[in-house]
């Protein structure tokens with residue numbers, strides 16, 4: 168296949184239904200996408216995939232190290248967006264200014280034997296700093312949070328934005344698309360149906376049993392035993408660990424995550440551009456359960472979340488899974504909103520910053 172044909176086929180499969188068909192090429196709005204953590208395992212392939220997205224006019228690649236090389240490399244690809252690389256905190260503001268969508272894969276990944284929650288202490292601080300900058304430089308951007316533990320980093324981001332006075336619950340998303348991608352792949356493999364036709368909602372959160380795939384709502388329908396459904400559910404819940412173990416200390420899912428992140432960012436861009444009926448699962452502020460944040464199907468629009476769709480009818484197995492996940496998800500959310508770490512950070516800022524000019 169010639170390179171132009173390869174590029175066309177990647178774009179078609181990734182960005183199916185792209186509204187470029189609905190707009191003349193002149194009418195596709197300008198959109199700036201910023202990737203924070205762009206030189207990392209997820210960041211680099213995600214930068215590549217966003218460079219292939221014709222809805223992006225400016226691609227801003229930020230990291231604390233190594234961004235110039237990544238940006239120079241990606242910038243040579245002959246697609247629409249102009250690429251700029253930014254490195255170090257001094258350049259974070261420039262990286263963010265005017266961004267419509269900010270994707271955050273910055274932070275430390277798991278090693279075998281760790282839970283996502285073990286990443287909390289280090290990633291909470293990273294997310295806090297990046298979200299403070301977002302509040303300052305692009306408070307209206309849609310934020311796609313990839314950094315783990317998503318069940319806590321999204322609530323942390325909400326707290327930071329509230330403190331800055333910029334919080335809009337419609338614009339903050341935990342990216343759970345990889346759970347959907349996995350559920351679709353595993354279901355299609357077992358049912359022996361073409362994976363491109365498969366749909367499976369995944370609700371709850373993004374860690375272990377908080378990941379609840381709703382195979383009873385999967386399409387096309389397949390005749391699975393209870394044991395099959397249990398096994399598919401467990402594999403989806405443990406998908407991240409499967410990759411962490413296979414990588415044996417060299418990190419967690421990066422390529423499949425970049426794919427999933429690109430799908431979700433594309434959906435956000437389509438929503439912003441007014442494409443109707445764009446629906447993806449995401450971990451958002453929600454009242455469909457008693458928990459303040461919950462992943463479910465979300466309709467995306469010009470302001471971000473347009474509608475949070477209900478859970479739909481659940482099987483008995485899924486109802487049990489839903490009840491079982493709530494305590495863990497509740498405590499991860501509370502860790503993000505009430506953690507001693509956050510309180511200390513906030514206390515330090517409110518006590519020290521008013522006097523900072525005297526230091």
Ligand SMILES: NC(=O)c1ccc[n+]([C@@H]2O[C@H](COP(=O)([O-])OP(=O)(O)OC[C@H]3O[C@@H](n4cnc5c(N)ncnc54)[C@H](O)[C@@H]3O)[C@@H](O)[C@H]2O)c1
Pocket residue numbers: 203204205206207208209210229230231232272273274275276277286290293296297312313314315316317342343344345346373418419420421424
């Ligand atoms: N939501 C999901 O489904 C999902 C899937 C896979 C991985 N993840 C998470 O994504 C995160 C990144 O994973 P990875 O494999 O790309 O890790 P990585 O270590 O390969 O890359 C992380 C990048 O973040 C950068 N970084 C660190 N601090 C930063 C800061 N303050 N500002 C900007 N950039 C900073 C690093 O320099 C590095 O380039 C991890 O927390 C991982 O657990 C989430």
Ligand SMILES: O=C(O)C[C@H](O)C(=O)O
Pocket residue numbers: 276277283315345406407408410411419420
């Ligand atoms: O499992 C991890 O630590 C990374 C990510 O959350 C995943 O689901 O692959």
